[in-house]
Amino acid sequence: MSCVYFVLTALVLLVLCGAGLAMDAHSYRRTDPVTGQQLLCDKCPPGTRMRAHCTISRQTECAPCGAGLYTEFWNYIAYCLRCDACSDHQRVVQPCNGTVNTVCECEAGFFWDQHFCRRHSACKPGHGVKAPGTPHRDTVCELCADGHYANIMQTHAACVTHSACKADEQLVLPGSRWHDNVCATCDHPIQKGTSSKK
Structure with missing residues (x-):
């Protein structure tokens, strides 16, 4: 052999x-x-x-x-x-x-997907950016946990903890996954997006 x-x-x-x-x-x-x-x-x-x-x-x-x-x-x-x-x-x-x-x-703002560059995905309301997009990978989003939110006015916001009201403030609107707690004092009510009036 x-x-x-x-x-x-x-x-x-x-x-x-x-x-x-x-x-x-x-x-x-x-x-x-x-x-x-x-x-x-x-x-x-x-x-x-x-x-x-x-x-x-x-x-x-x-x-x-x-x-x-x-x-x-x-x-x-x-x-x-x-x-x-x-x-x-x-x-x-x-x-x-x-x-x-x-x-x-x-x-910047695009990633390679098979044969061409695609725009990075924007996270849906209530979802924050877990990992930002790169030229080779899309943005990775995650559902915000209870007590956390992602600002829907910011394109690439991460989930952050709801703000606590100050000692002289009252909770007007509890936070959700897409907005923060809204707090106000009796003298100065706070409304998001508007200025307070006396």
Whole structure:
């Protein structure tokens, strides 16, 4: 059994190495169209493309990628790749530079959702922001617990504890999940959104 395993291993290595032509990440094998001989060719470095395959007499010819094009890895492709353009509500984090594609990120107030940027969700009344939205994640909302509220007049308000009335104030309207306690004195009634009158 071990003898058969050894023979199979030797055959696999012979095929993979092209009868002595060992490949690595910077080379590739091809058959010369004229002689039929197996050749070990150099790949082109990042930022370039293959202009011509290697032959028996010369190595691979490479050409630099032009403006708006790139190759990120060692390659033997005939054409460079086109740089991506950022879409609506995106900003460029890293411009395409010939060896790296454009890196885009959603603008402030938006997050990446599958194929485009969506606006961060606004929390519903009675819900506060548990985690603010990022360019990669939507806003996470939570239902305010008893005794807590989120100010619905603020877009990204967190749940906070109801305010306690001062010693000289009376509770006029108990707080809910979407508004604070409303307190007032006998001399100066307080009404939210209006000024008090004497």
